[in-house]
Amino acid sequence: MTIHQRTRRLFSISLATTLLLNICDAQAPSLDPILAPAIEHDDGAGFDAMASRGYSPLFNGKDLSGWWNPYPHGEANVVDGEIHLTADQKFFLVTKEKYSNFRVSVEIHLPEGPANSGVMFRCHVDEDAKKKVFGYQAECDGSDRRWSGGLFDESRRGWIWPSTKGRSLNQFLQHEEESKAAFADPRIANALNRNGWNRYVVTCVNDVITIEVNGIQTVRFRDAMDATGYIGIQHHGEKDQTYRFRNLFIKELPQIPAEQHVQLTVQEPVSIKRINDSVTQIDFGKVAFGNIVMPAPPGRGTATIHFGEKTKDGRIDQDPPGTVRYGFTPIRLGQQRGNWIVPTPIDPRNVQQSGLMNANPPAVLSPDSWQSVMPFRWIEIEGLDPDYPFELVRRRAAFSSTWNDDASAFECSDETLNRIWELCKYSIKATTFAGVYVDGDRERIPYEADAYLNQLSHYATDDNVTMAARTFDWLMENGTWPTEWAPHMVFMAHAEWMHSGDTEWLSHRYESLKSKTLLNRSGDDGLVRSAEIDRKRHDIVDWPQKERDGFVFTEINTVVNAFHIKALQRMAELARAVGKPNEAKRFSDRAKLAMSSLQKQVFDDEAGIYRDGIGTNHSSIHANFFPLAFGLIPDDKRPGVLAWLEEQDMQCSVYAAQYFMEGLFNNGSDCKAIELMTADGDRSWKHMVNSGTTITWEAWGMNYKPNQDWNHAWGAAPANLLPRFILGVQPLSPGWTTTTIRPCPGDLKFANGQIPTPRGPISIQWKKDSSFVMLVNLPGGVSADIALPVTDEATGVWVDGQPVEATKTKDRWILRDPIQGSATIEAK
Known part of the structure; x- marks a missing residue:
């Protein structure tokens, strides 16, 4: 299958998803515009917000330093912090520097009347040519055609996506029908605010190009024509027309957070033993992400360093289950002097920056200076003589450079809970290796729900937690696909504000959070609809799928709507915090409407509990403990739901257990919560600590998720549950005042x-x-x-x-x- 065939097929899937969402959206009300992200009024806030998120300005707001006009015509001026372009012929203003991989953000305001502009990227300049600037352009189309956000190859190959006869090469005409259908979709066709400001975001990672207009993705395409070039902005040539641009920013990729926020700690072995005539096993006591430094071995030939997370029959398990890690690195003897860093083998998924079109966002990289790292506890050195100084072998383990082991403590009368605390606290420490919260070692990317649970536990265990805000910003640019993961971004922002009290930080991110509430999928009754594609793929409820307690997916389901309502309630708080009381009231009113509708339509009065959704009589624990944890259940209904839940076992994953435990602790069922956390069997944290693991798992056991990894912080919920509930300490106002x-x-x-x-x-x-x-x-x-x-x-x-x-x-x-x-x- 060619790249373009694969692209066409995947875009068809994406288009089907969009059309199905629009079927749901057909029931959506005309939401108050104030609930949509606003970029119209700026007064410098946009500049400050972009700088706050780690972007570098391409335009300083004062002069045109770093820009030039390669044409003999056209005029560019700085007016009130904006770039104004005027001309009677087409021209482009371009940067003096070239860029390769990046995310660039530009705000454009088209003039009235016929107008066309765009953002050039990875473009080129030929001063001797009539059409001096050529290359990729993100189209800003002011006509009734409405192709804003399209991918155009200026003065070269014409339209790429969408494509059209007479203006596209034959290779792009293969997807003409699909691409035009995509731009006929109302969400894309109406993405441009024709008479106002529009934010264009273009992301280039290797050969993957993504274009967004006002938060709506319009293009995701692979094209390898250009790997580097200039950034440019366009005047289309209409006489007496002024094109306006502001807030031009770039973030060069890849970003590597660990370079500034993580350090390598040199650790001595806990034990060393000779296995046989050629193998020595070294134990470092706990799993950590790192590699090895050792005296360079003399002699001739080769030796092998084996790295492992798991042992079997006293040896490193070289064929471990799931994503449990094993790997080896061969070394040549007699080729070095002094100390020698031995890198771990590289898993391609952990460094992938541009996979398949529907693959995960780019992996979070570790610094090149470290050489490669992986999680391991044991090494086995094969091929060195017994007189080699094995006692001088060290592990270089990566932890947050500000981690403080003495920042937190917990002890109680139950020794099992004490062991659970130590396991979970260390799990949070060990998974700080990337500088942002990642999903263990499978893809090494952040996921929203994982990150929120990690954030809560990081707050409870460490006294320097800038990683939480850093992960939030990463996820706002590299979001993942599950429905309920989007509202977790509102949860993350709310938790950061409550912890830090930093309203300025919040104000820079408030507008972008509106898109995470699922309001675009809600109907006149306030409830979120789930199209067929949502029910099959996007709506998570719990993960892995086997942990859903038989949950029945329907168009309107209880779990998705519980997240929606809680996100609206927290958005109301955040709106008040940033001085938007009218918006706060609208979010609050919307939450009340949805909560009333949910209660009327999914609560089973006879059973006294919630059904999974409209159209089913099945009631899972998830449909009940999520509303309980979020405080959505009316006072007179809560005792019945709680009593029912107290009769249930841990019929959920380690992720959902966070919310199950919160619901129990918050409502006087602490005995039940502690009982579940320390229960016999394989669905509790007692089982984890008794297994001998030193970092929490992604699931309760391999039988529940065969491909799980053993270094996953979302399995460490007791790190926050024990301080927040058994000790009972939580912030009541922002900044812990x-x-x-x-x-x-x-x-x-x-x-x-x-x-x-x-x-x-x-x-x-x-x-x-x-x-x-x-x-x-x-x-x-x-x-x-x-x-x-x-x-x-x-x-x-x-x-x-x-x-x-x-x-x-x-x-x-x-x-x-x-x-x-x-x-x-x-x-x-």
């Missing part, structure tokens, strides 16, 4: 620990018997609302030996006044 301390002890006798915050650590110690005693130490500038669990014999609450006003509810003593500093609080 106020907190809530609400311990969920279950049947535990005591717990203590330290929770990092941007204002300093919070330490907690509590003990439960006939009374409940808690010692709290808060950093300066932090106050805490206290909610102690009720004990049988307690009649009141004392703080530092003095009685205080507190209200007793069914299961809590709620203190009237917040506390500050250090205090001993006792319900007795």
